[in-house]
Amino acid sequence: MKADVVDPMPPRRRSPTPRWAPYLFIAPYLAVTLAFFAYPFAHAIELAFYQTAGPNARVWVGTGNFSYILSDPDFRTALRNTAIFAVVGTAVMLPTSLGLALVLNSGRGRLRAWFRLFFFSPSVVGQIFVGIIFAVVLAPDYGLLNRFLQALVGWGLETRWLENSATVMPAIIITNLWLYAGFNMIYFLAALQNVDPNLLEAARIDGAGRWSVFRHVTLPAIRPVAIFVLLISTIGSFQLFELPYALMRSTTSPYGPNNSALFIVGYLYDAAYSIGDLGLASAVGWVLALIILTVSLIQLRLTGAAND
Amino acid sequence: MLLDYGKAPFLILLLAVATGAGVLVTHQRYEERRPDLVLMTHAKLHADVYLAELPEFERKYGVKVDVQVVEQVALRTRLLAAFAAGTPVPDLVEIPQDAALFLRGPIRDIGFLDITKWVRSMDLEDKMVSTRFSMWQSKGVIFALPHDVHPMMLAYRADIVEDQLGIDVSKIATWDDFVAMARRIVRYGDDGRPPRYALELQNDGGYLLQALLLQRDVGLFDSAGNVTFDSDVAADTVAWAVRQLRGPQRIAYSLGFGPTLWEGMQDGLVLFYFAPDWRTRTIEQFAPSLSGKMKLMPLPAWTPGGRRTSTWGATGLAATKGGRNPELAMKLMEFLYVDQTDGGKSSADLHILSPVRSEWSLPIFDRPDPYFRGQPIMRLYSRLAGDVPADYANPFIAKAQTKRDGAFVAASAYYSQHGEDGFVEFVRAELRRQADAVRAVIARNRITEQ
Numbered sequence: 034m035k036a037d038v039v040d041p042m043p044p045r046r047r048s049p050t051p052r053w054a055p056y057l058f059i060a061p062y063l064a065v066t067l068a069f070f071a072y073p074f075a076h077a078i079e080l081a082f083y084q085t086a087g088p089n090a091r092v093w094v095g096t097g098n099f100s101y102i103l104s105d106p107d108f109r110t111a112l113r114n115t116a117i118f119a120v121v122g123t124a125v126m127l128p129t130s131l132g133l134a135l136v137l138n139s140g141r142g143r144l145r146a147w148f149r150l151f152f153f154s155p156s157v158v159g160q161i162f163v164g165i166i167f168a169v170v171l172a173p174d175y176g177l178l179n180r181f182l183q184a185l186v187g188w189g190l191e192t193r194w195l196e197n198s199a200t201v202m203p204a205i206i207i208t209n210l211w212l213y214a215g216f217n218m219i220y221f222l223a224a225l226q227n228v229d230p231n232l233l234e235a236a237r238i239d240g241a242g243r244w245s246v247f248r249h250v251t252l253p254a255i256r257p258v259a260i261f262v263l264l265i266s267t268i269g270s271f272q273l274f275e276l277p278y279a280l281m282r283s284t285t286s287p288y289g290p291n292n293s294a295l296f297i298v299g300y301l302y303d304a305a306y307s308i309g310d311l312g313l314a315s316a317v318g319w320v321l322a323l324i325i326l327t328v329s330l331i332q333l334r335l336t337g338a339a340n341d
Numbered sequence: 342m343l344l345d346y347g348k349a350p351f352l353i354l355l356l357a358v359a360t361g362a363g364v365l366v367t368h369q370r371y372e373e374r375r376p377d378l379v380l381m382t383h384a385k386l387h388a389d390v391y392l393a394e395l396p397e398f399e400r401k402y403g404v405k406v407d408v409q410v411v412e413q414v415a416l417r418t419r420l421l422a423a424f425a426a427g428t429p430v431p432d433l434v435e436i437p438q439d440a441a442l443f444l445r446g447p448i449r450d451i452g453f454l455d456i457t458k459w460v461r462s463m464d465l466e467d468k469m470v471s472t473r474f475s476m477w478q479s480k481g482v483i484f485a486l487p488h489d490v491h492p493m494m495l496a497y498r499a500d501i502v503e504d505q506l507g508i509d510v511s512k513i514a515t516w517d518d519f520v521a522m523a524r525r526i527v528r529y530g531d532d533g534r535p536p537r538y539a540l541e542l543q544n545d546g547g548y549l550l551q552a553l554l555l556q557r558d559v560g561l562f563d564s565a566g567n568v569t570f571d572s573d574v575a576a577d578t579v580a581w582a583v584r585q586l587r588g589p590q591r592i593a594y595s596l597g598f599g600p601t602l603w604e605g606m607q608d609g610l611v612l613f614y615f616a617p618d619w620r621t622r623t624i625e626q627f628a629p630s631l632s633g634k635m636k637l638m639p640l641p642a643w644t645p646g647g648r649r650t651s652t653w654g655a656t657g658l659a660a661t662k663g664g665r666n667p668e669l670a671m672k673l674m675e676f677l678y679v680d681q682t683d684g685g686k687s688s689a690d691l692h693i694l695s696p697v698r699s700e701w702s703l704p705i706f707d708r709p710d711p712y713f714r715g716q717p718i719m720r721l722y723s724r725l726a727g728d729v730p731a732d733y734a735n736p737f738i739a740k741a742q743t744k745r746d747g748a749f750v751a752a753s754a755y756y757s758q759h760g761e762d763g764f765v766e767f768v769r770a771e772l773r774r775q776a777d778a779v780r781a782v783i784a785r786n787r788i789t790e791q
Contacts, residue, residue: 050345058350061357086736086786087446088424101785106778172597175604196544196595198750283597286743290545290750306418307739309445310786311425 080315091312098316108317110292111300112324114202118296119270119328122206126266127259129214134221135247149222152215160212164279167208171195172283195284198293205277205294212276213269217262224258225251260338264329271325274298297321377404377666378673381420382435383413384656387488390687391677398676404669413437423663424452432664433673436485438655438732444479445736453484453659454667456674460486465679469696472731475564477657479734485657486678489618490694492725493552493651496616496624499636499714501609502526510638519641520585523592526612538594541602541614542586545595546579546749548653549615551742554578555730556651557643561741562733568783570745571776576769579752583768587756603628615640617653618722622692625712632712637721650725652732694722701726737783744775 081098085091102108133152137145155163170177171194182189194204228251236246252259277294281287288295288303295303301321305314332338344351382388388410395406409431411419417440423430424443430452436443444451460466460483466474473487502508506525513519523539530536543549554560559575562568569575585593596605596614605611607628614620616637624631639649658678660670676682678697685703688695700706701723709715735741748771755767 054346058346058354061354061361084786087443087450088427088452089450090446169600172601174596174610175601193544193595196597283599284545284547286545286547286746288743291747292743303739306421307442308782308786309421309442309736 077315077318080312081319082316083312085310085312087309094312098313099320101313102316102320107292107295108297108300111295111297114293115271115273115296117202118206118209118273119267121202122209122270123263123266125206125210126214126217127263129210130217130262131221131259133214133218134225137218137222138225149219152218154215155212156216160275161279163208163212164276164282167204167211168195168280168283171204171280195281196290198289198291201281201289201293205280208280209273209276213266217266220258220262221255224255228254256336257338260332260336263336264332267328267332268325271321271328272298274302278302297324376407378406378433378664378669379409379431380406380433380435380673381409381411381416381431383411383416383437384435385410386691387435387656390691394677394682394687397682398673402669402672406673416440417442420452427663430661430663432666432670433658433660435488435656435658438476438657438734439739441476441734441738442736443659444477444484444734448480448482451479451484452662454662454664454670455482455484456486456660456671457481457483459671463675463679468679468698470698470726470729472729473655473696475731476655476734477659485659486674487696488656488658488678488693489654490696490722490726490729491617491619491652491654492694492722492729493556493615493617493653494637494639494721494725495613495641496621496635496637496713497613498606498609498631498634500634502612503636510636513638513641515645515647516581516641516643520592524590527590527592535608535610536594537609538592538611539613540585540593541596541605541611542582542593543595543597544586544750544753546582546746550579550582550746550749552615552617552651552653553582555732556640556648558730560730560732561738561745562735564731564733566733566735566783568741568776568779570741571769571772573769576765576772579749579772580765580768583749583752583756583764587753600627607631615653618692618694618719619654621710621713621718633714635713637713637716637718639721639725648728648730650728652729655732689719692719694719694726696726698727737779737786740782741776741779744779745772748772748775 080091082093082095083091084094084098137148137152140148171179173179173191173193173196176194178194179190179192182192192200194200232250232254233246236250241249273296277289277296278287278299281289281294284290288299297317298321301314301317304310304317380391382391388408391408395408398404399406416434416436420430420434420436420440421442422428434453443453448455460474465486469487470490473490474483477483477485477487497510502510508522508525510522513522519539526537526539528534528537541549551561554570554575557574557578559569559572559578561570582593585591586595594605594611596602596611602611602614603624606614606624607630616624621637624635640651642649658674660667660674664670678695681695681697681700681703685695685700685705688700689705689708694701706719706723707717708719710718748768751771752764752768755771756764759767
């Protein structure tokens with residue numbers, strides 16, 4: 034049988050599109066990118082090889098900034114703090130976020146929406162606000178946490194979380210966890226809700242327990258999202274600045290006792306806005322970019338995501 | 342024809358063009374309406390005072406002045422960026438003490454006007470507290486006019502110290518006297534009663550350690566820019582402060598800034614705190630329940646007959662080179678900082694003593710303050726103001742503060758672990774190590790400073 038053939042509509046008469054039209058569309062994007070990304074990017078490369086003082090004075094130092102950074106004990110402290118925060122912070126963040134997502138995913142009804150909002154809301158207010166609030170929460174003698182500990186276990190009223198170099202890092206990690214666990218939970222929750230229910234049901238019918246279902250069905254299904262969360266958490270950890278800066282403002286130094294809250298971006302900020310050497314700050318920026326790139330590539334390789 | 346690519350790209354293009362045009366038009370309009378002078382400050386309280394005083398200046402010169410309040414850190418970063426990029430800057434800027442960063446580099450490159458000749462032509466170094474110019478100088482050139490003196494006293498709970506314990510603070514002349522008196526005050530909470538300490542000191546050194554050091558003329562730097570915080574006097578002061586915080590007979594407790602300090606004072610956890618003039622207003626504001634219970638006394642001296650004050654904090658007013666009307670800016674500087682147009686009212690209301698000496702004789706300074714049991718607090722501060730130590734500006738001041746406080750924290754840890762055994766030697770060595778680290782940073786940057 035011959036299929037019905039529908040005559041195509043006669044082509045409308047159109048005026049020819051000028052050749053410059055595509056360029057016009059991308060012109061705003063190009064202008065903004067050139068002004069606020071390409072130019073600063075190129076200028077930062079150039080600056081990294083100079084030492085600067087004030088708006089105009091600068092001296093060519095070659096790779097001097099890089100060798101200085103690598104030999105500076107303060108940078109090593111910042112690097113160590115950042116690495117500890119990235120490893121421990123991410124190691125705590127991922128299971129917490131996933132755990133919250135699993136709990137919410139198993140719940141039903143309106144409560145789930147409320148809990149989702151409850152856990153997500155801290156990330157809406159931002160790092161500065163959370164830093165200021167937690168500085169009060171963690172204050173000795175009158176802080177909410179210490180009062181709570183005192184009432185609960187009869188200890189902790191005078192604990193100085195932000196004045197003791199041993200407790201500064203845990204305080205920052207916990208604050209960061211409070212801030213971002215709900216945010217990452219949303220990614221996991223979305224991934225969990227996209228796991229094929231037929232696969233889950235088939236596994237259960239085959240006799241798999243809850244742990245086996247999670248281990249062999251759920252986890253592989255949400256693996257791309259988990260890798261994504263791992264990557265953005267790690268990159269975010271290396272870019273950490275506002276949270277410890279705001280948190281430690283209640284103490285004398287924004288970098289904590291013995292530089293225990295000094296991170297790489299803090300070191301960069303200090304070079305630019307405390308010492309006033311934009312050349313050194315640019316070099317730190319490049320070192321940081323290199324570190325993030327390396328760590329991200331290693332993560333991609335280890336997780337096998339690079340092959341996907 | 343542009344719709345050939347769909348409606349969305351076309352709308353995005355329109356939006357981009359419209360916002361771009363909007364930015365240009367807004368900027369153009371601001372430039373057209375831009376006042377004759379723009380003054381930027383980090384302190385809202387200062388701005389409120391200026392806004393009340395400015396109409397007189399505007400009438401006198403037939404000009405319009407705009408006052409903008411920008412948070413301290415934002416002011417520093419934006420101004421530094423504006424100087425570097427050559428973008429428009431305010432005509433006058435109130436800069437905090439930690440903004441000595443702006444004085445980096447060759448003198449010709451500094452973004453503020455050199456006001457040395459102007460200051461000397463008006464004899465301001467004599468008319469004002471001369472030591473206050475030390476914070477706004479680089480290589481002998483003055484770049485800002487001091488806003489304040491910030492003499493320091495001790496504020497204390499008179500209802501407990503005098504009424505309950507019967508202590509006569511007028512007999513306390515030295516820190517040794519103070520420590521002896523403090524033994525009668527202190528209890529550690531091991532007898533069932535709440536703990537009570539005599540003095541508020543910071544666990545991490547900070548501004549209070551700095552005040553104690555300045556009282557003994559030990560700044561972070563000297564007038565020539567040399568690092569000086571590793572002297573024997575500095576080591577002695579650090580060791581003293583650590584003992585008061587950590588020793589078996591400790592008298593001091595760290596409450597930190599802000600609400601916790603005022604809570605601790607209200608609870609009687611600490612009875613004395615370091616009070617530069619501005620901090621008397623803060624406690625009045627945040628601990629109203631202590632009204633009529635507080636009093637002020639001069640700092641105890643380190644040696645009999647020694648200095649009874651110190652200082653904490655400073656603000657200066659600088660005119661920018663990029664300003665549109667430098668002459669008018671200087672006139673405004675003189676109007677706000679030198680002329681006593683309001684009979685000292687703003688100084689008395691803000692509890693900030695002006696460095697202009699003639700202002701101190703104004704009758705408003707004898708006004709009793711009921712919060713401090715009727716003491717004429719501004720008069721008390723003015724009596725000490727002439728003896729306020731010099732604190733020298735240096736672009737590396739923030740780095741030096743961090744390092745000195747690092748030495749303090751290390752000394753505290755050592756003392757907690759080892760006690761007096763080798764303590765003083767450790768403090769000396771640690772201060773020297775940290776000071777050498779600052780010297781190394783300065784040496785590295787010497788090339789761009791010339």
